[in-house]
Amino acid sequence: MTKKQENRIIATVGTVLFMGLVVLLLWLIRLNAEKSEKQDYVEVVFEDIETPEPEIPKVRPEPALSKTVDPGQASPSQSQPNDQPSENSAEQVVSEQEQLLAIQQAKADSIAEANRQAKKKAEDLIGGFTFTDTPDNGTAANQTNPNGKGSAHKGEGADGENKWSLAGRGLVGNLPKPKDTFNQAGKVVVQISVDASGKVTEATVIGGDISDKATMQLAIDAAMKAKFTSDKSIKQVGTITYTFKFN
Secondary structure (H helix, E strand, O other): OOHHHHHHHHHHHHHHHHHHHHHHHHHHHHHHHHHHHHHHOOOOOOOOOOOOOOOOOOOOOOOOOOOOOOHHHOOHHHHHHHHHHHHHHHHHHHHHHHHHHHHHHHHHHHHHHHHHHHHHHHHHHHOOOOOOOOOOOOHHHHHHOOOOEOEOOOOEEEEOOEEEEOOOOOEOOOOOOOOOOOOOOEEEEEEEEEEOOOEEEEEEEEEEOOOOHHHHHHHHHHHHOOEEOOOOOOEEEEEEEEEEOOO
C-alpha cells in the first residue's frame, strides 16, 4: 500500500467520524429541545362543574286539631258554621267596593284641586285678562270697591272703549287716555306690571292690530300713568287695551 492510498483512507475515516459527530450533535440538540418543550407545556383540563340545586326545605303540615263532639250534644245549630263563610265573603266584597270608591273619589278631588290651582296661577300671571260682552263704565265698581273704578272682585273694568284687567284690584280715578296725535286707528294691548302700592312700573305692547310705533308709544305712556288700588302682591301683571279711532 502506497503512501497516497494511506492518506486517502485516513481522510475518508476522518470525514466519516466528523459526519458522525455532527449527526450526534444534532440529535442531542433535538433531544434537549423536546425535553424543554415537555417541561414548558402545562395541560389544562376543563371539566363541567355541576352546580347543586338548592334544597327547598320541606314544610311539615301541622296536624289538624280534632275536636271530639259528643253525639248527644249535636243540635241544628251545627249548620250555622256553613252559613258564616258566605256572610263574611259578602261583607268583604262590600268593604272592597267602598275602599275602591273612596280611592276614586280621592283621585277626583286631587285632580280638581290641581286644576283649580293651575287656573288660579294662570289668572294671577296674566292678571285675569278677560273681555266681557257688556262694558263696565265704572258704576258697578263704585258699589263693590269704593277705592277704585271697575269690578275689584273680577279685576277688570272699562272706561268707554278702553279696557283694563288686573286680578283682585280696582282702578283709582279714571283710566288715563292716550293723546290724540296718533297716526293709525285700531287697538293696542299693553301689558302692565303693578307694584304693591298700585303704581304701574312697567308697560309693554303685547298685542293689537296697530303697527305704527308712535301710536303704540302713546298707549304705553298712557298706561304708565294708570293708578290701581293697593295689594299685598309685590308685583302683579295685568293688561290695558286702548282703542284708537279717528273722529
